[in-house]
Amino acid sequence: MASSSGNDDDLTIPRAAINKMIKETLPNVRVANDARELVVNCCTEFIHLISSEANEICNKSDKKTISPEHVINALESLGFASYITEVKDVLQECKTVALKRRKASSRLENLGIPEEELLRQQQELFAKARQQQAELAQQEWLQMQQAAQQAQMAAASASAAQQAGSSQDEDEEDDI
């Protein structure tokens, strides 16, 4: 395919990206391989066309960097004015997304609550958790104790019953 001569002019959009776009645009259409290759090259040509035109427009203005405005004017003068609305929409969308992302991260940092207060709340939560754990442990211990006591009592009454049985015999003798 493209020789790795490192020549700038061999730069193209990756074939896979173009294939995907063609498939989404013309679903179920068989596109010849050489046609696909042609589309790839047309892309590069288009980009050069826009860049050159935008660059010229940029040079005529006092700016050194090609701005969105330059690109839009280039599209207009080259006959691609029909692209302008959609292209602007995408730019707006990208900016909105970027803005939301920045806001979201700063929202996390800044819930309006100062750091010491956040720290205090954290400590409170920890203390509560520790307390709950302690209470739970205590309950368990109490239950164990009770169980042990019951076991003891059961054992005691069992042996008491045994003793009671043998002392009854003695009593009978005394009565005579």
Add this chain to the structure above:
Amino acid sequence: MSQNKDDLASSNKKTISLPISRVRLIMKSSPDVSSINQDALVLTTKATELFVQHLAVASFNNGSGKETNSLSYSDLANTAEETETLHFLTDILPKKILARDYLTSLEDFQEEDADF
């Protein structure tokens, strides 16, 4: 629901499929182009996407493959020739001819020489 359809259409429009970094590289390989604002780059990338779609659809509609649901090289070449805004593509779009036609015309040419 209509909202779903709108979402699909808008998500189609509002995301970019082509790699922006590659577009930047290609732009910079243009003579004299120095620096490009990031937003300008986004615009160019999206415009290129629209171009691909436009070229594909126009060539298909204009072409001979509609019945067979196919798109050929000559469909593209013809459409580019017939559409004024696509004339910038003529340099990279030589109309292909069959090898045997070329060889035949070459023979004819040589024959002419021979007569001489």
